Amino acid sequence: MYPQGMSCGSLLKVLTKQADTKSAEIIDKYKSDKWSKKLSTRDQLEIMVSANLAQSKSLSDVSSMVGGTSKFSCSSIHKSSLSRVNEGRDYQLFEELFLIPITSFQMKLSSPQESWVIQPWLKSYP
Numbered sequence: 001m002y003p004q005g006m007s008c009g010s011l012l013k014v015l016t017k018q019a020d021t022k023s024a025e026i027i028d029k030y031k032s033d034k035w036s037k038k039l040s041t042r043d044q045l046e047i048m049v050s051a052n053l054a055q056s057k058s059l060s061d062v063s064s065m066v067g068g069t070s071k072f073s074c075s076s077i078h079k080s081s082l083s084r085v086n087e088g089r090d091y092q093l094f095e096e097l098f099l100i101p102i103t104s105f106q107m108k109l110s111s112p113q114e115s116w117v118i119q120p121w122l123k124s125y126p
Helices: 010-028 041-053 059-068 081-087 089-109 114-119
Strands: none
Touching: 010 041, 010 089, 010 114, 041 059, 041 089, 059 081
């Protein structure tokens, strides 16, 4: 499923590194960190992607995950704060941030047999 010789963890690291340069431009474009005091867009994205990978079912699960690990820039976050931040940021920002690694991953796929992983997502985006 992953490019030859690459694990899920190493693929995620490569894609995250590539996304760093482009994500700052997108975050600036939407001015999503303008009024942010505690949780930046980048922090929110890391938390929500990790929560998705951990198959968290609720904001309580996400809050517990953040409090139970030292991987994030904040040591804890309340579910009400997560809810407020999720409501306040433009969803189009996250669509653009999502497309950075997806398009990068698509370019890295070497064979047509592996392209099925990405194709369903890309069909709905211009």
